[in-house]
Amino acid sequence: MNILLKDVILSGKVQNVLIRDKEIVYTGEEMPDYDRVVEAKGLHLLPGVIDPHVHVRDLGQQEKEDWTSASKAAIRGGITTVFDMPNNKPPTINLPNLERKREKARKSLVNYRFNLAVTNYNYPEVKQILESQPHDVAALKLFLAGSSANEYVSGTDVIKRFFELSRKHHIPVICHTEVQACIDHHVRKYPSPTVFDHDAIRHRICSVEGTRMLIDIAKETGGIFYAAHTSTAEEIQMIGENKDRGNIYCEITPHHLLLNEEILPTAGNFAKVNPPIRTRADNEALWEGIRKGVVDTFGTDHAPHRKAEKLQDYRNAPSGFPGLETMLRLLLNEVNKGRLDMDTLVRLTSTKAASIFGLEKRGQVKEGYIADLTLVDMNKEWKIEADRFRTKAKYSPYEGMTGKGDVVMTIVGGKIYEVKEVDI
Numbered sequence: 001m002n003i004l005l006k007d008v009i010l011s012g013k014v015q016n017v018l019i020r021d022k023e024i025v026y027t028g029e030e031m032p033d034y035d036r037v038v039e040a041k042g043l044h045l046l047p048g049v050i051d052p053h054v055h056v057r058d059l060g061q062q063e064k065e066d067w068t069s070a071s072k073a074a075i076r077g078g079i080t081t082v083f084d085m086p087n088n089k090p091p092t093i094n095l096p097n098l099e100r101k102r103e104k105a106r107k108s109l110v111n112y113r114f115n116l117a118v119t120n121y122n123y124p125e126v127k128q129i130l131e132s133q134p135h136d137v138a139a140l141k142l143f144l145a146g147s148s149a150n151e152y153v154s155g156t157d158v159i160k161r162f163f164e165l166s167r168k169h170h171i172p173v174i175c176h177t178e179v180q181a182c183i184d185h186h187v188r189k190y191p192s193p194t195v196f197d198h199d200a201i202r203h204r205i206c207s208v209e210g211t212r213m214l215i216d217i218a219k220e221t222g223g224i225f226y227a228a229h230t231s232t233a234e235e236i237q238m239i240g241e242n243k244d245r246g247n248i249y250c251e252i253t254p255h256h257l258l259l260n261e262e263i264l265p266t267a268g269n270f271a272k273v274n275p276p277i278r279t280r281a282d283n284e285a286l287w288e289g290i291r292k293g294v295v296d297t298f299g300t301d302h303a304p305h306r307k308a309e310k311l312q313d314y315r316n317a318p319s320g321f322p323g324l325e326t327m328l329r330l331l332l333n334e335v336n337k338g339r340l341d342m343d344t345l346v347r348l349t350s351t352k353a354a355s356i357f358g359l360e361k362r363g364q365v366k367e368g369y370i371a372d373l374t375l376v377d378m379n380k381e382w383k384i385e386a387d388r389f390r391t392k393a394k395y396s397p398y399e400g401m402t403g404k405g406d407v408v409m410t411i412v413g414g415k416i417y418e419v420k421e422v423d424i
């Protein structure tokens with residue numbers, strides 16, 4: 001089956017793109033033969049978004065999300081590959097638990113990889129997986145603090161061993177950089193905390209401290225440090241100063257870029273997330289990080305919880321909110337506003353992740369590459385209405401927000417999904 005995407009805007013030019021089965025076989029101005037045509041005049045064609053940071057939860061927490069709901073949400077958001085995080089029940093800390101996840105993930109509509117959790121005790125298990133069957137493992141995931149995860153790592157010796165493994169197998173260590181002991185210290189000052197104290201409890205110093213330590217460990221060991229959801233100006237600065245070594249990478253989320261404490265009076269615990277949403281000055285520092293090339297990737301940190309859980313008081317409400325259906329829309333809106341250019345968006349949402357995590361033939365619209373593609377309409381207006389989300393987590397700190405630039409079609413390995421308002 002030959003599918004022609006006709007008259008798409010690709011790298012600023014009007015082109016035709018031919019897909020045969022799972023592959024892109026032609027891009028250019030000629031009109032090749034085809035069996036089916038998609039009239040795409042005026043629409044931009046992007047490589048499908050690769051999201052390294054997704055909590056699918058289809059293991060012990062299906063009431064929050066499963067692979068069907070998560071992958072439908074991904075498709076709605078133009079995301080063709082997700083990396084599933086390991087803080088499940090049971091956590092992905094060894095081969096039997098990875099096998100259980102593999103079984104669940106078979107129903108996914110999008111491509112997937114797994115991030116393996118590292119703990120104080122599972123070095124032999126992680127080593128065994130990397131040596132025997134690393135094919136679907138994208139990265140190691142290291143938490144320096146608890147955050148909807150029980151397991152966090154403490155002690156530089158343990159961390160260094162995993163970074164040695166990272167260097168040997170050329171596999172990134174995705175790090176949640178907040179340090180638990182630091183949070184424990186700050187939380188004592190808030191006997192009756194509310195969401196307005198979240199940023200002071202999980203104090204910025206706690207993230208900065210962890211990032212500093214991990215940069216040092218990456219320098220010493222040669223392992224690959226990938227800072228997840230970077231939230232502060234100080235971390236952007238430090239990572240920028242150390243980037244030229246080639247083994248230090250920086251992910252940001254749309255919420256740390258676009259939201260700050262001003263959203264809390266309306267969003268309340270829906271905006272409770274770890275690391276916390278910071279300040280307007282941090283938003284600006286993240287923008288500067290994009291402009292200077294310090295930021296490598298966007299991740300959604302799609303972290304679904306039940307709405308009823310999020311409506312509890314601050315202490316009991318879990319951290320995290322859904323992001324698969326909002327990320328690309330929010331970023332396209334920034335392109336329309338002139339704050340982000342399309343080439344940078346493509347690099348940060350797809351191309352760079354493919355190269356950091358070694359996804360072959362993905363992340364570019366190019367002959368010979370896999371047909372993971374996202375077709376977007378830069379004139380399509382949207383309003384965030386969480387009760388229409390595909391994810392099971394039907395709430396959002398962006399509720400009611402409007403913008404322009406949206407996904408109209410997501411193509412996963414040559415399979416076309418039209419993004420309609422009601423369902424896919």
Ligand code: DOR
Nearest residue numbers: 147148273274303319320
């Ligand atoms: O807010 C968060 N939620 N941050 C994390 O690091 C974990 C996530 C979750 O799994 O709920």
Ligand code: ZN
Nearest residue numbers: 053085301303
């Ligand atoms: Zn996360």
